[in-house]
Amino acid sequence: MAPSPDIPSMAVLSTFVSSNKADVFKCHSIDEQTFIAPPYACSYSHGAKRGLTPHLAVATEQGTIHILNTSKREDWDAEPQRTSFQPHANGVFDVRWSLSDSLLATASGDQSVRITTLASSVATADRTLHVLHGHQGTVKCVAWDPSHDGDILCTGGRDGSICLWDLRAGERRLDNGSLAPVLTVSKAHDDLAKIPKSKSRGRKLVPNAPLKSITHLLYTDVHPHGIVSSSSFDGIVHLWDVRLPTASPTKSSRSTKPPRPAPVLTSADPTTAADTRRPRGLTTLALGSGPTAGLLYALSNDARVHTYALPTLAPLSGAAPGADPYAFADPRMQTNSFYVRLAASPCGRWLASGSVVDGVAGRAYLFDAAAAASARRAWEVGRSSSSSLGAGCTNTGVELRGQMGEVGALDWADGILATCADDGTVRVWRPDVEIARRCAEESEEMKWEWSCASA
Secondary structure: OOOOOOOHHHHHOOOEEOOOOEEEEEEEEOOOOOEEEEEEEEEEHOOOOHHOEEOOOOOOOOEEEEEOOOOOOOOOOOOHHHHHHEEOOOOOOEEEEEOOOOOOEEEEOEEEEEEEEOOOOHHHHOEEEEEEEOOOOOOOEEEEOOOOOOOOOEEEEEOOOOEEEOOOOHHHHHHOOOEEOOOEEOOOOOOOOOOEEEOOOOOOOOOOOOEEEEEEEEEEOOOEEEEEEOOOOOOOEEHHHHHHHHOOOOOOOOOOOOOOEOOOEEEEOHHHHHOOOOOHHHHHHHHOOOOOEEEEEEEOOOOEEEEEEEEOOEEEEEOOOOOOOHHHHHHHHOOOOOOEEEEEEEOEEEEEEEEEEEEEEEEEEEEEEHHHHHHHHHHHHHOOOOOOOOOOOOOOOEEEEEEEEEEEEEEEEOEEEEEOOOOEEEEEEOOOHHHHHHHHOOOOHOOOOOEEEEO
């Protein structure tokens, strides 16, 4: 989805529009007492990101999964038939398609992960192929290994652990028939040298130490056999070699327990770079591609999107005085909720972030990451004579309005953005220059039919 070369980047972002009828999908409730259920997570299929049918998996607080066809349609066209099933009886916090789009992995508050087949020949009641148990708390995130389609995946939980699963390892079945992990990294984002201990003789861990939940897991193209993780505690990201983890030097060789693997790489914390002592957690990681290849983006609770360099994981945010050329933010954007997510477009040009509710209006924000990268290069060439960032790179966002309540989950297909809100709706946004122009010129008349972006 490359913008026209004669249109400024901010103007391109401002052309995103959404029909108030054809582009809104409701997450129906399974409870007879309510009509809708808030969506917690969403994910476009890999085919959708390549320009094929834009199938979107949406997960709700009731454990239901809706597979929506978000193809463009006219206001009078009926919604294409959706597929719905309920793999969990608790909220689903992440949903991911396998590389071939034949399986879905769902991470739930019931402390399990379920693998569901999407084969049309399988009855709805028989869709669950595997149940994975290994976490001692809510499972927050899941990631499929792209080099082993449908066989290997990683999960992260509120218990602070990362689990690696091999669906081919049938011998690792538990007594209840569920599958056990082949590798577990406990307290993955705890610094074992700094964990507070009591003064008792046994030197037990302090029971009220804050949990460092694993919030996101991401496989990258530049780290074979490696996965990057983030946590709810700070802006530090780790790289783990899940093929051959390294033993932690802080563990005694006489311990009867296996040593905790140590990360291969650990970043510094950009959330504390601007004279801020209190670290802020990360909610989502997103890979750059195309014009932003070699960059890793992370949405933080400090209302900024931070940038890290690949393959080193070195944080680039916070290095410049004044305006930060490697951070994306908007004065209106609030991200102090771990339900708010970040997503990068398949072309690598755009970033989209949700936002905590401001009043009753739901909002999402778009950023032109490619234009910011170009402006940074120009700034870096001339920064020897100027220590401040040029006015051409403000990294501010374009606002999307049209839903009610917090806008949390969102994801991109090819030329399409889907946003999920607490009002139980999923709204689809597309760039359309003509409709955006009419919305600007005839705002009163058009507001009943369209929602549009605004700078």
